[in-house]
Amino acid sequence: MATVPTTRAFARGSVKRCPRCGQGHLFPRWFTMLDRCPRCGLAFERSDGFWLGAMAINLGVTEATFGIFVILTMWATWPDVPWAALTVAALVVNVTVPILFYPFSKTIFLAFDLAMHQTDAGPSPELERNEERREPQERRPHVT
Ligand SMILES: [Zn+2]
Secondary structure, three states, rough: OOOOOOOHHHHHOOOOOOOOOOOOOOOOEEEEOOOOOOOOOEEOOOOOOHHHHHHHHHHHHHHHHHHHHHHHHHHHHOOOHHHHHHHHHHHHHHHHHHHHHHHHHHHHHHHHOOOOOOOEEEEOOHHHHHHHOOOOOHHHHHHH
């Protein structure tokens, strides 16, 4: 598959689409993502801990939103800042933003990962090897 321009990959990822081909409907439910892109076959989770980058993006967006919200509220109400209401509203922001941004953080991270690893031939061979090494859930040894 041809190389995808980085800006196009991020544009696709920012609207919950596959960064490689632009396919949508990657999330049957808000917190559930398909294992592969149904159009281009891009594997989404390639190794354990793969989504740590998506978590970092989600945390960064949440805290940036929180900071902007607090600064704008303080700026608009200074010097009589409603501290109690601001605290409650800040808690609401810190709970709702990561939930609402969750799927977007994953597809944006996929765009970042694609930009870092893609070649003209597709994902790097190392990523494909990691994918082949993964055993299906039911074949893993049962540990009690
Ligand atoms: Zn795709």
